[in-house]
Amino acid sequence: MSTDPRRQMFEPIEVALEELRERYLPDDRGEVADDIPELAKADPGHFGLSLVSVDGHRYRAGDTDVAFTMQSISKPFVYALALADHGLEAMLDRVGAEPSGEAYNAISLDPDTGRPDNPMINAGAIVSASLVAGAGAEERFERIRTTLSGFAGRDLALDDRVYRSEMATGDRNRALAYLMRSTGALGCPVDEAIEVYFRQCALSVTADDIATMGATLANNGENPVTGQRVIPEEVDEQVMAVMATCGMYDSSGEWLVRVGLPAKSGVAGGLMALSPAQFGIGLYSPPLDAKGNSVRAVEACRDLSADFSLHLLHRPARDTPVVSLRMPDNDEPAVLCLRGDVDFVGAEQALRSLDPVEAHWAEHPGPHELVLDLARVSSVEPVAAAMFEALAAGLAESGVRLSVADPRRRALLAELPEREAP
Amino acid sequence: MSTDPRRQMFEPIEVALEELRERYLPDDRGEVADDIPELAKADPGHFGLSLVSVDGHRYRAGDTDVAFTMQSISKPFVYALALADHGLEAMLDRVGAEPSGEAYNAISLDPDTGRPDNPMINAGAIVSASLVAGAGAEERFERIRTTLSGFAGRDLALDDRVYRSEMATGDRNRALAYLMRSTGALGCPVDEAIEVYFRQCALSVTADDIATMGATLANNGENPVTGQRVIPEEVDEQVMAVMATCGMYDSSGEWLVRVGLPAKSGVAGGLMALSPAQFGIGLYSPPLDAKGNSVRAVEACRDLSADFSLHLLHRPARDTPVVSLRMPDNDEPAVLCLRGDVDFVGAEQALRSLDPVEAHWAEHPGPHELVLDLARVSSVEPVAAAMFEALAAGLAESGVRLSVADPRRRALLAELPEREAP
Amino acid sequence: MSTDPRRQMFEPIEVALEELRERYLPDDRGEVADDIPELAKADPGHFGLSLVSVDGHRYRAGDTDVAFTMQSISKPFVYALALADHGLEAMLDRVGAEPSGEAYNAISLDPDTGRPDNPMINAGAIVSASLVAGAGAEERFERIRTTLSGFAGRDLALDDRVYRSEMATGDRNRALAYLMRSTGALGCPVDEAIEVYFRQCALSVTADDIATMGATLANNGENPVTGQRVIPEEVDEQVMAVMATCGMYDSSGEWLVRVGLPAKSGVAGGLMALSPAQFGIGLYSPPLDAKGNSVRAVEACRDLSADFSLHLLHRPARDTPVVSLRMPDNDEPAVLCLRGDVDFVGAEQALRSLDPVEAHWAEHPGPHELVLDLARVSSVEPVAAAMFEALAAGLAESGVRLSVADPRRRALLAELPEREAP
Amino acid sequence: MSTDPRRQMFEPIEVALEELRERYLPDDRGEVADDIPELAKADPGHFGLSLVSVDGHRYRAGDTDVAFTMQSISKPFVYALALADHGLEAMLDRVGAEPSGEAYNAISLDPDTGRPDNPMINAGAIVSASLVAGAGAEERFERIRTTLSGFAGRDLALDDRVYRSEMATGDRNRALAYLMRSTGALGCPVDEAIEVYFRQCALSVTADDIATMGATLANNGENPVTGQRVIPEEVDEQVMAVMATCGMYDSSGEWLVRVGLPAKSGVAGGLMALSPAQFGIGLYSPPLDAKGNSVRAVEACRDLSADFSLHLLHRPARDTPVVSLRMPDNDEPAVLCLRGDVDFVGAEQALRSLDPVEAHWAEHPGPHELVLDLARVSSVEPVAAAMFEALAAGLAESGVRLSVADPRRRALLAELPEREAP
Numbered sequence A, B, C, D: 001m002s003t004d005p006r007r008q009m010f011e012p013i014e015v016a017l018e019e020l021r022e023r024y025l026p027d028d029r030g031e032v033a034d035d036i037p038e039l040a041k042a043d044p045g046h047f048g049l050s051l052v053s054v055d056g057h058r059y060r061a062g063d064t065d066v067a068f069t070m071q072s073i074s075k076p077f078v079y080a081l082a083l084a085d086h087g088l089e090a091m092l093d094r095v096g097a098e099p100s101g102e103a104y105n106a107i108s109l110d111p112d113t114g115r116p117d118n119p120m121i122n123a124g125a126i127v128s129a130s131l132v133a134g135a136g137a138e139e140r141f142e143r144i145r146t147t148l149s150g151f152a153g154r155d156l157a158l159d160d161r162v163y164r165s166e167m168a169t170g171d172r173n174r175a176l177a178y179l180m181r182s183t184g185a186l187g188c189p190v191d192e193a194i195e196v197y198f199r200q201c202a203l204s205v206t207a208d209d210i211a212t213m214g215a216t217l218a219n220n221g222e223n224p225v226t227g228q229r230v231i232p233e234e235v236d237e238q239v240m241a242v243m244a245t246c247g248m249y250d251s252s253g254e255w256l257v258r259v260g261l262p263a264k265s266g267v268a269g270g271l272m273a274l275s276p277a278q279f280g281i282g283l284y285s286p287p288l289d290a291k292g293n294s295v296r297a298v299e300a301c302r303d304l305s306a307d308f309s310l311h312l313l314h315r316p317a318r319d320t321p322v323v324s325l326r327m328p329d330n331d332e333p334a335v336l337c338l339r340g341d342v343d344f345v346g347a348e349q350a351l352r353s354l355d356p357v358e359a360h361w362a363e364h365p366g367p368h369e370l371v372l373d374l375a376r377v378s379s380v381e382p383v384a385a386a387m388f389e390a391l392a393a394g395l396a397e398s399g400v401r402l403s404v405a406d407p408r409r410r411a412l413l414a415e416l417p418e419r420e421a422p
Helices: A005-010 A012-024 A037-041 A071-086 A088-094 A122-131 A136-152 A160-169 A171-183 A190-201 A207-218 A233-246 A249-258 A295-307 A344-353 A355-363 A382-398 B005-010 B012-024 B037-041 B071-086 B088-094 B122-131 B136-152 B160-169 B171-183 B190-201 B207-218 B233-246 B249-258 B295-307 B344-353 B355-363 B382-398 C005-010 C012-024 C037-041 C071-086 C088-094 C122-131 C136-152 C160-169 C171-183 C190-201 C207-218 C233-246 C249-258 C295-307 C344-353 C355-363 C382-398 D005-010 D012-024 D037-041 D071-086 D088-094 D122-131 D136-152 D160-169 D171-183 D190-201 D207-218 D233-246 D249-258 D295-307 D344-353 D355-363 D382-398
Strands: A048-053 A058-062 A203-205 A263-265 A270-275 A279-284 A323-326 A334-342 A369-380 A401-405 B048-053 B058-062 B203-205 B263-265 B270-275 B279-284 B323-326 B334-342 B369-380 B401-405 C048-053 C058-062 C203-205 C263-265 C270-275 C279-284 C323-326 C334-342 C369-380 C401-405 D048-053 D058-062 D203-205 D263-265 D270-275 D279-284 D323-326 D334-342 D369-380 D401-405
Touching: A005 A012, A005 B344, A005 B382, A012 A048, A012 A058, A012 A295, A012 B382, A037 A160, A048 A207, A048 B344, A058 A207, A071 A088, A071 A122, A071 A136, A071 A190, A071 A207, A071 A233, A071 A263, A071 A270, A088 A122, A088 B249, A122 A136, A122 A171, A122 A190, A136 A190, A136 A203, A136 A207, A160 A190, A171 A190, A171 D171, A190 A203, A203 A207, A207 A233, A207 A270, A207 A279, A233 A249, A233 B233, A233 B249, A249 B088, A249 B233, A263 A295, A270 A295, A279 A295, A323 A344, A334 A344, A334 B334, A334 B369, A344 A355, A344 A382, A344 B005, A344 B048, A369 A382, A369 B334, A382 A401, A382 B005, A382 B012, B005 B012, B012 B048, B012 B058, B012 B295, B037 B160, B048 B207, B058 B207, B071 B088, B071 B122, B071 B136, B071 B190, B071 B207, B071 B233, B071 B263, B071 B270, B088 B122, B122 B136, B122 B171, B122 B190, B136 B190, B136 B203, B136 B207, B160 B190, B171 B190, B171 C171, B190 B203, B203 B207, B207 B233, B207 B270, B207 B279, B233 B249, B263 B295, B270 B295, B279 B295, B323 B344, B334 B344, B344 B355, B344 B382, B369 B382, B382 B401, C005 C012, C005 D344, C005 D382, C012 C048, C012 C058, C012 C295, C012 D382, C037 C160, C048 C207, C048 D344, C058 C207, C071 C088, C071 C122, C071 C136, C071 C190, C071 C207, C071 C233, C071 C263, C071 C270, C088 C122, C088 D249, C122 C136, C122 C171, C122 C190, C136 C190, C136 C203, C136 C207, C160 C190, C171 C190, C190 C203, C203 C207, C207 C233, C207 C270, C207 C279, C233 C249, C233 D233, C233 D249, C249 D088, C249 D233, C263 C295, C270 C295, C279 C295, C323 C344, C334 C344, C334 D334, C334 D369, C344 C355, C344 C382, C344 D005, C344 D048, C369 C382, C369 D334, C382 C401, C382 D005, C382 D012, D005 D012, D012 D048, D012 D058, D012 D295, D037 D160, D048 D207, D058 D207, D071 D088, D071 D122, D071 D136, D071 D190, D071 D207, D071 D233, D071 D263, D071 D270, D088 D122, D122 D136, D122 D171, D122 D190, D136 D190, D136 D203, D136 D207, D160 D190, D171 D190, D190 D203, D203 D207, D207 D233, D207 D270, D207 D279, D233 D249, D263 D295, D270 D295, D279 D295, D323 D344, D334 D344, D344 D355, D344 D382, D369 D382, D382 D401
Parallel strands: A334 A369, A369 A401, B334 B369, B369 B401, C334 C369, C369 C401, D334 D369, D369 D401
Antiparallel strands: A048 A058, A048 A279, A263 A270, A270 A279, A323 A334, B048 B058, B048 B279, B263 B270, B270 B279, B323 B334, C048 C058, C048 C279, C263 C270, C270 C279, C323 C334, D048 D058, D048 D279, D263 D270, D270 D279, D323 D334
């Protein structure tokens, strides 16, 4: 265990990853997957952890550059691409978003329509892949490969031996595809659907890659390393929501309670998790537990979430007043100044703080003026921006002149006159 | 529809609630529940919306003071109480946390142990209630009533007629209880378990009450109106996580994707939702859709989430530099100044920004000193506090003097010498 | 093993039963039921076999007079009573006749109506008992007790200790009853239904008793020992048909293939089986296999069926000509003489054999006469009787005089002139 | 409706078939199957009924020579062939014999082993076909075709257009095969299994053919028209037993209660039923009910069973004394004479009737002699033959001379001295 005080001090994340690696490397529980023969060749001693923050900085420990195949980790990304192609409503008609409480290869199809329960089980992933726009398997897979490369920030390639191995043994997935084909839930030929699906599963990545991919999801769909927007922000939220409820198969609910990070694991030993607006993390260790999740990766991810309080539902309250008001005085306009992150509560406090100004205006003749000073805010949440827009509209109607100091255009009040922060 | 510019401007939330009420009041789809005869007497025209922010401010529209019974809305709160009594691990042994993809009254018990899938279906709620500490039904219910009153901020009372009506017609719940009793999943006598459960369901509330209850969950378990801590913060997160995956029964997954607010509905027409660290909302309208959720409440909640971008996974990126550094100069110490909300990215940027300071110290003889100025931060997330603690420990070991300006003790570095912000 | 040649010779059935007892008494697999505490007191060494033929003769070996409770063996008999009260169509509306492929205590209710799959699982048995005509539990049970006593040929009594033990532990059955009550599948109060059901299960019998009960079923519903008609013939066939497909729970199909005898087992260790029109058999040995069937009873029943070729679908062909014809000659009428059992094939052969007579009549002036000689037939199957009635009607219309020698009125051609067998 | 008294009289079966045809031809409920496009071309007005007795006589009405494909009617025959190849135990390891209570195309596989529930659902039929001995699809199908031709008594041919149509649309069956392949339940390649299965389904038959096939099953596996033994007697019983519990899919139980004839229907409109030891019947009418059974065929089969009392469990009692005894007198031996069908009851009565003979022998010196006169019996059931063999062995050991008059060797006491019937 690292005891270098300088690293502890300045590189606490990297040190934490190293400690997790040292803690769980000796844990030799689990078995390397062997239902796909090629996967059985993986080295059970490999263990890598990679973390990429939403500002693009990377931390790592261990075997983060060992190649393995994505397998099910590909599912949220391909679903994202299909969502971007068709929109949520059209996709929900074809693939549900309900956790099934069942294993990854469960049949879990709607008894009437054959619609798979969600895109994180194999059945739903096969349909999702078939819905990616493109003429034929080749073009469709190339779009998938390109998009996933965008998430990873580098050109991903197929592991041909694993692909061939899956094609030779994937009878259950063929069964699911034929079942769905027979009900109309799968619209393209089975061979084509299966080929695309097995190819996406056989894309070769490293722990570093899936950390970047997770960071891209955490960063609203924009790759924080390359700066490329890979999917629209709206799609990104939908994908994270589905990962939150369905990402860990039949232990998704317990995972969200205990760990609280949207995540997706793959049978080759990879595990990708993310903390929205904070970072993505990629873990790799081949031995799997009975549910098909990497033993070491799961343990490390749990500890990391607990040690750093990363739970999705952990939202510490903010009680610092972020609002200050200068009352109008003679010719000086009223100034409403905010700082930090302006969310719902901040915006409502800001609006409430204007009560005495409103009273003052009522008693004094105009013209009235209000300066909204957002120069020092870190961010303005959309709910707050909407509230400020309502304020602006009301002031305009009342004949009050509003000027906004918002050099970084946080509040998106572009049509308003800009002025210097006082 | 309200067109008063003053209200639009200064009371956008209340106006939004009123608009939602006007938009959906004419929607006369759905049927008032009639399986419990007493519920059938509800007025289908009632529609109330109440919102309470985590700073305790309330907004409302319509029939927010009409009394109705909690029914299933009681489930997360009673589960919270049982969690507080036993801890997560012990509770997971008795009640799972997996969405079942099934209706509220589904059997959904583990085939081997009889353990119910989750505490939001009736079976899991009955077991949860039976696990609340207390000698006998009377004492157990009194603890439940007291705790739920704490969430609501006022003394809640039983609607005795509804309670008797449920007792007379609740055969399916008795069946679930006997099933679980036969496998050992339910440890107390069926009559006792059912009595407590039907009582909690028959607690009388208003839309205002359930808004406060939701706001208490959103505020980490502390009632923002009364200031009372009702449940521990840790329990609060666990409850919100279970609501996120299981709160809306067999449409929980789709609800999280579309609406993105942890929520719970009741068959009397209530719907409670919340946005963590922002607010709780209570809606009431008796006509139910086929899944047993209030038609108008669901529609209004969807729109509210969409209009105000409240989705749980919607986390806009913050790119404002929140860190500024003054290099050490002669006798002057280095000063690291942060503002706004300091999260993981903020803390890691802060630590990285110290690289030139470290280089400077390496070239200049000591003593060295660093001032960490947190006077203007709005909040410090636990992950960031942990990183600062690692920094402090490292500096101490290296002989660097650290002083922290943290007047509101955000970083919890209590043992460090305090000094004025420079 | 018995080697007395006289007994082997004249009492082969009794010897066979004794041999089966000796063969399987040492088999100490299985466990005495303990979910009902009182049952756990049974002596695992008891083993009795009793066989009653449809002419009322009894054969026995071992502990055939040890008392035990009927448990599920009561189900077909109570179902028979309810069928007699309501008829098949009305009963099928309330209790299905489909094997469920599930265990005896499975829920197996129709998802829409709550109708239990069949009357041999607990759910279906509870509904069947509730449908027995009678005002209240007391009267209903008394009718059940009386009818089952009719099957057994002696007055059956309740084992009060077992009844109380079941009442104290029967939570799963209460659960089933409440479930069905909640859907309307069960029409009477749960307490009443459960009381009647547990009482019928606690009726005390011996292996001798259940052998007589099985023989009564095998004898078309008429007790071959007492001569009492207990249920109508039609009901009897329906009950045997349901036993054939559903009697052995989730191994009913395999039982019918392997053993081929309609059967019903009880958790106290009893097993009743029957060979239609031949005999009933009662076995008793408390240790049960994993499916709840008596280990020794199942083995002995299999061997008995195999050794004596008793399989329901084993119907050896009969190729002996059973028809002889004397052509009309001068004043002598044509005589059609049959012997043995006249079934479909016999009747059709008889009719076909009349072709030359018909040709002869066509060529010779009448009056024509036919004598149908049934004096030596053992039985006339209904299908054959119907064919003879068609013959009689046709002859009458054609002016042919028919006389029947049928001293035992087998062909039920009562309206025809009787004459001496020629 | 036929009113010709001559036909009513001498041809009641043919008349009954004609009446059933007239009764149900106007019933235009149901839809011709269209999931296999080629089947949709069938003429909905076709309706044929054919009955073949176990002595090989045929009766018919309507369109009994219209060709249609066997579809699921092939299942019991292919299962019979696989049973003949492997024996019951080996087959039960691969395909269960439990009714599943589910539709014909249900998945119904054992959750652990993937073993299909029974051979009458598609999954079980596909495995059964794959187990027919033979190297490759071609040889395996040729054995199937030859055996089914043996059942039908003529060379059956493939309907190539239907076969191609099924191959083009049979995705659900491919799904089932891949599912079973993935668990090891299916041992041969999917394409091969599916090809054989679709071919057997596409064998072209007429109502006359399936009547003969049913009659062969009813006649213990020997074709009553051609005299060819097609399958062993033991296999024949096993197949009829499985048809009795599983033949009509999810209404098998109700069918056995109501109609009481082992039966199998096919989606092309065919229905085969049989009365063991009596006859087979083939019906054809394309319009199907919601469960996939021919509407007219089901109705006609129900009426036929009711009108002619053909229910499998309908076994009228035989009370005619079939035994007569002549006491030993001076030099004359004792003579035990039986007639009619000797079953269990007959044999036990015969043995009991010897009690006074035994007493007489005990009082009189030997040599003793017994003549067993079976010359006039129609049949001796195996159970009775076994009892006579025990008698013979006992007599031999006691020094009594036994001679048997059994010209047709019914009792199989071949080693005993034969003598003339007295």
